[in-house]
Amino acid sequence: MKPIFKKYVFAALALTSGSLMAQNKSTFDAKGHINGLADGEVYLAYGNFINMKADTVQVKDGNFEFIDSVTEPCYGMLFNHDYTLKVDLFVDKGNISIQGDIDSAYDIHVKGSPFVNEYATYNQAVNDTKKPVQAIYEKWIAAYNSGDSDNVTKYKAAFNSARNKQAAEGAKLQLDFIKNHPNNNASAWELFHYLNEKSLEKSKSMFAGFTDAVKNSEQGKEVSNRIATLSRIEVGHFAPGFEQNSVDDKKITLASYKGKYVLLEFWASWCEPCRAESPNVLAAYKKYKNNGFDVLSVSLDHIKKNWETAIQKDGLLWTQVSDLKGWKNDVATLYGVQAVPANFLIDPSGKIVAENLRGDDLNKALQKFLINKQ
Incomplete structure (x- = not known):
């Protein structure tokens, strides 16, 4: 059975293979046996969000073993090339056992240190919430393949309902784990993924409850930095200033837009949802540009030609800037x-x-700020 869920899709799976840290490393030995796992390569990615390492070993008769070292307990993901195997785990010094069956992907058991076991228990609980959704999904696909349109409609509705329920259950399990394990680096990992502009205040409170060891871990420092960044760009705060080059290599500053309402838009030529939203932004620009509104777009592209082609194809009329560093764009990092x-x-x-x-939220906001206040 191939799970329909992939818990974390990280930019890190461009997988930088640099070392996690140089000091105070401890060896781990992650040995596994997965019934039915085909011979070939299996991968273990581990580290924190910014600094992720990947190892590759060969599977023989379902058996594999990773031996390496870590400086502290850290997140890991075990997977194969087609994700028929995907296991979230925590990696810590000492022995780690990974046992299961390729046809029961949500029931692969991980055992090791107390940190490893706490996260494994949590992850199994999350996986248990996914099983009913997977079962409905398989019925939906079977109905589709057999041309049973009535059951396709029935199971599609049931799937959407079950998925919403699972998301709520998973979110509760996540928050409970974070609150109940203040001394486990895994809580910092989960908090990093829970943390966003809407959950900022709640996240600050949960981070404050962590032990000093977790706060000062590499993962804890990432959470602390993320909280600091989101605190800097909260609604009501002054937008951080910056300077970046336009398509025609002119220096553009945010400060030059003072006196106008400006939509600071982050996008990329390769981002389909961004391109799908562009007509909406373009319509707003045309509608409100004579009412003190402008748009400044920051592209997360690497290749200038792709960026230029997308601007031309989508008919974007406002100023565009980029440093062509992709996800490492300086302005994107700042925000x-x-x-x-x-x-x-x-x-x-x-x-x-x-x-x-x-x-329509953009149109409503501009109506509120630009028209209703005049």
Whole structure:
């Protein structure tokens, strides 16, 4: 059975293979046996969000073994090339046992240190919430393949309902784990993925409850830095200033937009949701540009030609800037952007007044700020 869920899809699976840290390393031995796992390569990615390492070993008769070292307990993901095997785990010094069956992907058992076991128990509970959704999904696909349109409709509705229920259950399990394991680095890992602009205050409180060891871990430091970044760009705060080059290599500053409402939009030519949203932004630009509104787009592209082609094809009329560093774009880093599309609406004084406005929400916000206040 191939799970329909992939818990974390990280930019790290461009997998930088640099070392996690140089000091105080401890050896781990992760030995596994997965019934039915085909001979070939299996991979273990482990580390924190910014610094992720990947190892590769060969599977023989379902058996495999990873021996390496870590400086502290850290997140790991075991997987094969087609994700028929995907196991979230925590990696810690000492022996780690991974046992299961390829046809029961949500029931692969991981055992090791107390940190490893605590996360394994949590992860199994999360997987248990996914099983009913998987079962309905398989019935939906079977109905589709057999041309049973009545059951396709029935199971599609049931799948969406079950998935929403699973998301709520998974979120509760995540928060309970974070709160109940303040001394486990895994809580910092989970908090990093829970943390966003809407959950900032709650996340600050949970981070404050961590032990000093977790706060000062590499993962804890990432959470602390993320909290600091999101705190800097909260609605009501002045937008951080920056300078970046336009397509025609002119230096553009955010400060030059003072006196206008400006939508600071983060996108990329390769981002389909961004391109799908572009017509909405273009319509808003045309509608409100004579009312003191402008758009400034920051591209997370690497290749200038792709960026230029997308601008031309989509008919984007406002200023575009980029440093062509992709996800490492300096402005995106400054604003804590980890997914695109993303945007911030900034008022004439330079304060952020709204964020992540999509669809009609953008039009409503501009109506509120530009028309109703006149």
